[in-house]
Amino acid sequence: MQLDYTEEQQAFRAEARQWLAAHVPAEPLPSYDTEEGFQRHREWEAVLHRGRWTMVTWPGDLGGRGSSLVEWLIFEEEYYRAGAPKRVNMNGICLLGPTLMEYGSEAQKARILPKMASGEEIWAQAWSEPNAGSDMAAIRSRAARQGDTYVINGQKIWSTRAVWADWCFGMFRTDPDSQRHHGLTFILVPLDTPGVTVRPIPQLDGLPGFAEIFFDDVEVPVANRLGEEGAGWRVAMATAGFERGLMLRAPARFQETARRLVELYRENRASADRDPAIRDAVLRAYLDAEAYCLATYQTACRLDQGGKIGPESSTNKIFWSELDQAMCGTAMRILGARAELLPHAPAAAGVGTWLDDFLFAQSGPIYAGSNEIQRNIIAERMLGMPR
Amino acid sequence: MDFTFTDEQCLFRDAARDFLRGEIKTQRIRESWNTDSGRDTALWRQLAEIGLTGVTVPEAHGGLGLDELDFVQLAQECGYVALPEPLVNCALVAVPLLVAVGDELAAHWLPKVAAGEARVIAGLAQDPLVEDAHVADLLLYGEGGNLYALQPDEYALVRSESVDPSRRLFRVTPNPGVAAVLDGAQAEPLLAAGFERGALGCAAQALGLAQRMLDMSVEYTAQREQFGRPIGSFQAVKHHLADVAVALEYARAPVYRAACSLARGDPRAPLHVAHAKLAACDAASLAATKSIQVHGAMGYTWEVDLHIFMKKAWALAGSWGDAASHKARIAEAVLDDGAPLGAGATF
Ligand SMILES: Cc1cc2nc3c(=O)[nH]c(=O)nc-3n(C[C@H](O)[C@H](O)[C@H](O)COP(=O)(O)OP(=O)(O)OC[C@H]3O[C@@H](n4cnc5c(N)ncnc54)[C@H](O)[C@@H]3O)c2cc1C
Numbered sequence: 001m002q003l004d005y006t007e008e009q010q011a012f013r014a015e016a017r018q019w020l021a022a023h024v025p026a027e028p029l030p031s032y033d034t035e036e037g038f039q040r041h042r043e044w045e046a047v048l049h050r051g052r053w054t055m056v057t058w059p060g061d062l063g064g065r066g067s068s069l070v071e072w073l074i075f076e077e078e079y080y081r082a083g084a085p086k087r088v089n090m091n092g093i094c095l096l097g098p099t100l101m102e103y104g105s106e107a108q109k110a111r112i113l114p115k116m117a118s119g120e121e122i123w124a125q126a127w128s129e130p131n132a133g134s135d136m137a138a139i140r141s142r143a144a145r146q147g148d149t150y151v152i153n154g155q156k157i158w159s160t161r162a163v164w165a166d167w168c169f170g171m172f173r174t175d176p177d178s179q180r181h182h183g184l185t186f187i188l189v190p191l192d193t194p195g196v197t198v199r200p201i202p203q204l205d206g207l208p209g210f211a212e213i214f215f216d217d218v219e220v221p222v223a224n225r226l227g228e229e230g231a232g233w234r235v236a237m238a239t240a241g242f243e244r245g246l247m248l249r250a251p252a253r254f255q256e257t258a259r260r261l262v263e264l265y266r267e268n269r270a271s272a273d274r275d276p277a278i279r280d281a282v283l284r285a286y287l288d289a290e291a292y293c294l295a296t297y298q299t300a301c302r303l304d305q306g307g308k309i310g311p312e313s314s315t316n317k318i319f320w321s322e323l324d325q326a327m328c329g330t331a332m333r334i335l336g337a338r339a340e341l342l343p344h345a346p347a348a349a350g351v352g353t354w355l356d357d358f359l360f361a362q363s364g365p366i367y368a369g370s371n372e373i374q375r376n377i378i379a380e381r382m383l384g385m386p387r
Numbered sequence: 388m389d390f391t392f393t394d395e396q397c398l399f400r401d402a403a404r405d406f407l408r409g410e411i412k413t414q415r416i417r418e419s420w421n422t423d424s425g426r427d428t429a430l431w432r433q434l435a436e437i438g439l440t441g442v443t444v445p446e447a448h449g450g451l452g453l454d455e456l457d458f459v460q461l462a463q464e465c466g467y468v469a470l471p472e473p474l475v476n477c478a479l480v481a482v483p484l485l486v487a488v489g490d491e492l493a494a495h496w497l498p499k500v501a502a503g504e505a506r507v508i509a510g511l512a513q514d515p516l517v518e519d520a521h522v523a524d525l526l527l528y529g530e531g532g533n534l535y536a537l538q539p540d541e542y543a544l545v546r547s548e549s550v551d552p553s554r555r556l557f558r559v560t561p562n563p564g565v566a567a568v569l570d571g572a573q574a575e576p577l578l579a580a581g582f583e584r585g586a587l588g589c590a591a592q593a594l595g596l597a598q599r600m601l602d603m604s605v606e607y608t609a610q611r612e613q614f615g616r617p618i619g620s621f622q623a624v625k626h627h628l629a630d631v632a633v634a635l636e637y638a639r640a641p642v643y644r645a646a647c648s649l650a651r652g653d654p655r656a657p658l659h660v661a662h663a664k665l666a667a668c669d670a671a672s673l674a675a676t677k678s679i680q681v682h683g684a685m686g687y688t689w690e691v692d693l694h695i696f697m698k699k700a701w702a703l704a705g706s707w708g709d710a711a712s713h714k715a716r717i718a719e720a721v722l723d724d725g726a727p728l729g730a731g732a733t734f
Contacts (some may be wrong), residue, residue, distance in 0.1 A: 001456055001647045003734050004388045008390060013731075027579035070388050077731035261728030262721060279722075283714060286721050286728070287641075287662055293733045294390075294640035301390040314634040318629075372622075378632050379625030383605050386620040 004015060005074070012067070013074045016193075019051050020082040032088045033207035038122075038164040041088035045119025054117045055093045063117040069246075069300035076250035088161065092116040092123035094247045096169050099239045103186075103227045119287075124162035124191070126170030126213055127236070129155060134373050137180040137233070143172035143187055145222070145229070150174070150187060152195075152218040158367075161277050162211040163200045165191060171232040184232035188224040195219070204359045214324075246300070246313070248368065251293035257327050257357065258289035266336055267350065272334045281330040288323045292316075311381035314374045321364030321371060328358035388734070390640070392460065400460040404467075406437055411468035413692040419471050420552040426522045431472055435503020439474060443482045450499035455479065455584065459591050459646035466595025469699050471553045472506055473519040484527050484534075484581050488568060492536055496525050511581050514706055516547055516556040528559055529581070533567035534574040541565050551698035583649060583660045585707040587671065590628040590642045590660070590667035596700045597667070597674040601631050603693060604678040607685075618681070627677040634673050638666040659712035659719045665673040668710065671700035 005013070029044065030037035048054050049063055058064025066346065067075070087093070097116060100109055105284050115121040132138040141154025152172055162168060168189050175183030192197060195218035200208030227235040265272055267284045272278045295316070303309065331354040332339040341348040365371040379385040392400075410433065419425050434440050442458050444450020451457075482500060484506060485493045492494065494574040499505035503628045505524035510517025512529045520526055521544055526537040528621030535541075542565075544557040605628060618624050645663035648656040679686035686693050704710065720726055 001392060001643065003647050003651075005388055005734065074731075080730040146615055255728075255730045255733070259732075262726075262728055266722065266724070268452055271527055279718070280714075283717055283721065287666065287717065288637070290662065290733060291637040291641050291666060294644050297388070297734075298390040298640045298643070302389065305391060311477065312632075312636060315633045318633050372626070375626045375629035376622065378629040379619075382632060383601070383625075383628055384609075385605060385625050385628065386617045 009071060009074060012071050012193065013078060014054070016075050016078040017082070019053065020078055020084060023047055023051065024082045024084045028083075029085045031207060032086055032161070033163075033203070033205075033209040034378045035164060038088060038161070039055050041085055042122060044085045044121075045089055049118040054119075055097065058097070058113075062113050062237060068304045070297065070304055072247070073250065073252070073297060073300055076252040079254075080250070080252040080256045081090070089116065089119055090120050090248070091123070091125050091160065095125065095239050096123050099226065099235060102238055107223070108226070121166045122161065122164070124159045124165040124168040124211075124213075126156035126159045126162070126168040128158045130157055132158045134370055136236075137184075139171055139173055139184060141170075141172050142176065143174050143185060144176075149219050150185075150224045150225070151224060152187070152189065152215040152220065154215050156213040156215075158201070158210050159213050160210045160367075161212055162191065162198055163208045167191060168213060169226070171236055174229050174232075178230075181233040183230055184236075185229050186226040186232040186235040187220060188226060189215075189218065189220050191374050193218050193220060195265070204362065205356060244294065246309075246316065251289065251296045251314075251320075252322055253306075254289045254292055254320055254327070257324065258285045260352070261285050261327050261331055262370070264331055264352070264354070268334050271336065275333070278330060278333055281333075283328065285323070288319070289327075292320055295319075311377065314377045314382065317368060317379075318365075318371045321361075322357060324361045324364050328354065328361040332358050390643070392456075392643075396460065397456055399457070400464060402437065403439060403461045406433075407464050411470055413695055415469060416469060416553060416695055425471060425553065425555050426519070426523055427472065431506060432503040434472060434474055435474075435501070436692045440477060441501030441504050443478045443486075444487060444497045444501040448494070449501035450482075450497065454650040455587060455646045456650040458645075459482075459587065459643060462588050462591035463595040463642075467599045468698075469553065469596065469599070469695050473506060473522070475592060476508055476519065477506055477667060478584070479588040480511075480581050480584045481507040481525075481527050483584060484509055484577055485525075487577050487580070488527075488534070488536070488662030489716045492568065499524070509581055509585065510559060511578055511585065513582055513585075513712075515558065517559050518554060518556055518706075520544055520557040520559050521546070521555055526559065527581075528561065529560070529574070529578045530559075532574060532578070534577060535561055535565060536568045537561055537565065549698075549702060551664040551695075551702045553695070553699065554702055579657075580649075582707065583657055586660050586713070587642070587645050587649060587666045589703045589707045590638075590645065590663040593664075593667035593700060593703050594638060595669040596644055596696050596703070597631065597635050597638070597671040600671075600674040600678040600696050600700070601628060601635065602694065603696070604628055604674075604681050608681050611683075611685075624681050627681055629672070631674045631677050634666075634670040638663075638670040641666045647694055655720075659717060661708075661716040664708060664713050665710060665717075668700070668704040672704055675700050698712075 013159045029040045033043040052063055054063055056065045056075050059066050127136055129139055143150040143152045168191055171184045172187050173183055174185040195216040197214040201210050203209040204346035261282055338351050341351055346358050380387055441450030442453050446452040455733045458479055465475050496507055500507050506522050507525045508519050508523035509527040528535040528537055541562050543560045547556050549556055608624055609617050611618050642663040645659040682693055685691045
C-alpha cells in the first residue's frame with residue numbers, strides 16, 4: 001500500500017488541470033435539459049474530444065488515452081474542481097461505450113464509438129416501460145424480425161435526455177412467446193427513424209429531462225443489434241455492471257458537494273449551530289464523501305492490477321445516492337427559509353445551486369436500480385441470503 | 388498509488404485467521420470468563436509461536452519488524468473471534484511505544500514479548516481505566532503527560548466490571564515515588580502516537596466484530612423458519628443485513644488508510660484515525676443493532692453467542708477516545724477555514 005501519486009500521475013493531473021483551466025467556460029452553461037443548453041453541452045463534448053479528455057480510459061485510437069482507472073479518478077477530480085459542465089453523453093460513454101467494446105462487432109464499434117466520443121451523437125437509454133420499472137424483465141415492447149430488419153412497436157419511458165438525443169439503446173422482446181428475461185434483444189435505434197415519437201416529460205424542476213418514446217412500426221436494420229438475438233438480458237447486465245456503476249458517479253462529484261456544504265455551513269454558522277444536528281450532518285457528509293473516495297480508489301487499484309469486481313459493488317449505488325440526498329437535505333436545513341427560493345428570486349442571495357441539487361438528489365435512490373432493489377441484490381448475491 | 392495489501396500481508400492474515408478461527412471458539416471464551424484473570428497464558432504462548440506477539444518487535448529483538456499496515460488486518464481477525472488476549476494492545480500500542488522509548492527498557496522487554504514470555508500493555512489515560520493491566524508484565528502507563536514503565540509491584544489496581552465479561556478493566560495507581568521514564572516534551576509525542584495506534588486497533592477490531600455479527604446473522608436467518616420459510620428470505624430481514632454490509636464496505640478503506648498514514652508518519656494521521664474509529668465503530672454498532680433484531684428473542688439471551696460480539700463492539704465504541712472526542716478532532720480539521728477539502732484533497 002502506497003497512497004501517494006506517482007510522478008506520472010502527478011504530471012497527468014497537472015496536464016488535466018492546465019487544459020481545464022484554459023478551456024472550461026467562464027460562465028456556467030444553461031441546463032442541458034433545455035434546447036440551447038443541450039446544444040452547448042454537445043459543443044463542450046467536442047471541445048473535450050479535441051483535447052482527448054472525453055474518456056481517458058478509452059484506447060488512443062478512439063480518442064482516449066488508455067489511462068488506468070486511478071488516472072480516470074484523477075481526471076474526474078480535476079474536472080469537478082474546475083467546475084466544468086455536466087456530461088451530456090454520460091449514457092453513451094459510460095454505459096453503452098464499454099458494452100460495445102465488449103459485445104459490439106468491429107463494424108459497430110467503428111461506426112458508433114468515434115461519433116459518441118466527439119459528442120456528434122448523443123445517446124439515451126430506453127429500458128423502462130410503463131409496466132417494467134424495477135421489474136425490467138417485464139419488458140413488452142416488441143421487435144419483430146422481418147428479414148434483415150426489426151420492426152419495433154411499443155413504448156419506453158423515463159428515457160433521460162431522449163428529448164434532444166440522437167440515438168437510444170434498450171431491450172425489446174424479439175420472441176413473442178418468451179417469458180421474463182428470455183427472448184429479449186439489445187437494439188440500437190436512431191431517434192429520427194420514422195415511427196419514433198418522443199414525448200418530453202417535465203421533471204421536478206419543470207424541465208424535460210426525460211421522455212417517453214413511442215415506437216410505431218419502427219424499422220431498424222438487424223445490424224443495429226448488439227450481441228445475439230435473445231441474449232439482450234446478458235448484454236444489458238454488462239451495461240449495468242460495476243465498472244460502469246463505478247464510472248457513473250465519480251467520488252469527486254460528492255467531495256465537491258461536501259466541500260460546498262462545509263462552506264455553506266461556515267457562512268451560516270451562527271444560525272446553523274442553533275441545531276447541533278446540522279453540524280453533525282456536515283461532518284458526516286465530509287466523512288462519507290471521503291469514505292466513498294477511499295473505497296473507490298481501493299477498488300480502482302484492485303481492478304488496475306487485474307482484479308475482478310464482485311457483487312459487493314452494489315453497495316456503491318446505495319452509498320453515493322443516500323450520501324447525496326443527505327448532503328443536499330442538510331444544505332436545505334442550513335438555508336432555512338431561503339431554501340425554497342428559486343436561484344433568481346430577489347431574496348435568494350447565497351442559495352447557490354442547492355435547490356436544484358436537492359431536487360435531483362431525490363432521484364438518486366430511484367434511478368439506476370432503486371436502492372431497495374440494490375439491497376435485495378446485496379442480500380442475495382453478496383451475502384447469499386435465501387431468495 | 389496502490390491501495391492494496393501485498394501478497395505477503397494477505398498470506399500472513401490468512402494464517403492468523405486460520406489459527407484464530409480454529410483456536411478461539413466461543414466455548415473457550417466463555418470458559419475464560421470463569422477464570423480469575425480471564426486470560427490464558429498458554430494461548431499467549433501459542434500466539435507467540437505463530438509470530439503474532441512479535442509482529443511489530445524489531446528483527447534485532449527477535450520479532451518480525453513489521454508496522455501498523457502489516458498488523459491492521461491481523462487486528463481485524465482478532466476482532467472477528469473476539470480474542471480475549473491483549474494482542475492488539477501489545478503489538479500495536481505497547482511495542483511501538485517501547486521501541487520509541489528505546490534503551491535498556493526496550494532491549495530487556497522486546498525479546499520477551501516476541502518469545503511470548505511477557506505481555507507488555509499500554510494504558511495511556513485517555514480512558515480512565517486500563518484493560519488487562521492485571522496481566523501486564525510491564526505496564527506502559529501515561530498519566531499527567533508522563534510515561535511510566537511499571538512492573539507489577541509498582542502499582543495498585545482496582546477492577547471495574549464491564550458488561551463484556553471478557554474485558555478486564557482497572558484503575559491504575561502507581562505507587563508513591565515511582566519515577567516516570569519520560570516526562571513533558573519527551574513523553575508527549577509518544578503518548579499521542581500511542582493513542583492513535585490504540586484507536587486504530589479498536590477500529591480494526593470493530594471491523595472484524597461487525598463482519599462476525601453479519602456472518603452469524605446471515606447463517607441464523609437462513610436456518611430459522613417462520614411462516615414456513617427461512618426468515619432470511621423476508622425482505623425486511625434482508626434489508627437490515629444489507630445495511631450492515633454497506634456500512635462495513637465503507638468503513639474498511641478508512642481503516643486501512645489510517646493504518647497506512649500511521650505507518651508512513653503522515654501528518655494527517657490523527658484525522659484519518661478519527662475517521663477510521665468513527666466509521667468502524669458505527670458499522671459495528673449497526674451490526675449489533677441489526678443482528679439482535681434478526682435473531683429475535685434468541686439474540687437477547689446469554690446462551691446464544693451473539694452477545695459476545697455485541698458487547699465487545701459496544702465497549703470498543705467508547706474506548707481509545709469516544710465518538711465525541713474523535714468527532715471533535717474531525718470538526719477541528721474540517722470546519723475551520725483553510726482545511727483542504729473537496730475533490731483531489733484526499734491523498
Ligand atoms: C431521474 C431519472 C432518470 C431515469 N432515467 C432513465 C433512463 O434514462 N432510461 C430508463 O430506461 N429508465 C430511466 N429511469 C427509470 C428508472 O430506471 C426507474 O424509475 C426505476 O427502475 C424504478 O422503476 P419505477 O420508477 O417504475 O418504480 P417501481 O418499480 O414502480 O418502484 C416503486 C417503488 O417500489 C419499490 N420496489 C419495486 N419493486 C420492489 C421489490 N421487488 N422489492 C422492494 N421494493 C420494490 C422501488 O424500490 C420503489 O421504491 C429514470 C428514473 C429517474 C428517476
